[in-house]
Amino acid sequence: MSFLNRIFGREQRSTITTSDPALAEFLGHRATGAAFVDPNRASGLAVAQACISVISQNLAAMPLNLYQRGEDSGRTRATSQPLYGALHDMMNPQLTAFEGREFLIVSLLTAGNAYARIDTNGRGQVTALYPIHPLEMTVERLDSGRLRYTATNTRGQRSVLLQDEILHLRYRIGPDGVMGVSPIQLARETFSLALTQQDQACKQAGRSFRTEGALVFPNPLSGDKKESALDKLRDRIEGQVETSGLLVLDGGIDYKPLSLSSKDAEFLESRKLTNMDIARIFSVPPTVVGITDNATYSNVDGESRALVVRCLAPMAKRVEQSLNAALLTPQSRRTLFIEHDLAGLMRGDMKARYEAYRVGREWGWLSPNEIRQMENLPNIDGGEEYLSPLNMTELGNRPAFEGGEDG
Incomplete structure (x- = not known):
């Protein structure tokens, strides 16, 4: 930094240590299990997808209003402000407020970070928000302590934005104090187990759930006879996925299964427990995502209220405070504030x-x-x-x- 820059505190667009989400995804989502925890695959699990959909769609459906503080602690909707329309009606000319907010919450729950470029008018008022995919964004901390964001789109075009030009939502602050950490990364061992179980179920379905086994001959066989017997058996069993014929093993041949069935291995029960763990990760009650094994009328009603209190309300507060900090100036925050109307859930x-x-x-x-x-x-x-x-x-x-x- 030059002498004049040090005096005036100018921000320099120089090379700074970066937190690349793609690199974090490659290095941070590995697990000791057999499956590599890819956020796209992990979020594609049925229970994870249900949890993400419940949180993102419910919050996006809730009215998000810009209020103006009045006398005697009253409040009125600041409908004359351009920001009100961006939060309540159209986030930008191509995206409705519901679609934009849903995209941001989904990014937050899968990548741990959500970004949107802030568009302002000549008076400095926010007029639109343009969401950016987390994998297209790189975050750097400048020498001044402020953050710099570099967005690279699918065509390779780069745009550099400073902290005041970006809305940055974080699921949970990571060790670097800049980037958020996704629930998938925090619980990658659980997701690794779920992905491994899903892969195993797919393999069993591809074999029509046939178990592996061995042919036991009473007498030794030469290599040619052994291969011929295996080829004939493989052609009969594995030649078609739908096998309905009977096998006739003569000459004292016995068939011994080597692998356990899904029932013997309690595979289905294990998958149910894993689904429960994924629901716990997102703080979503089981019945809300379709796990109704122990559901009754009373606990379904109670878990619906728990969804609001333990899941949606904390997430709404996280989003509200980030929006207030990024979209309102310190002076504006004295009279204006952004808040969800969670009464709409009733x-x-x-x-x-x-x-x-x-x-x-x-x-x-x-x-x-x-x-x-x-x-x-x-x-x-x-x-x-x-x-x-x-x-x-x-x-x-x-x-x-x-x-x-x-x-």
């Missing part, structure tokens, strides 16, 4: 939703118009009134008992 249960409205109305913290706004209904005249329970008074203001004190 819209599928009308009875529970209306029961919550009743409690809020009777106890005085919801007005009819506020309830109608939550249901996307127009306001009504006189709908701003709040109720107060008659049996509730402030402490110390309770009227004296007319009959006097109890003696």
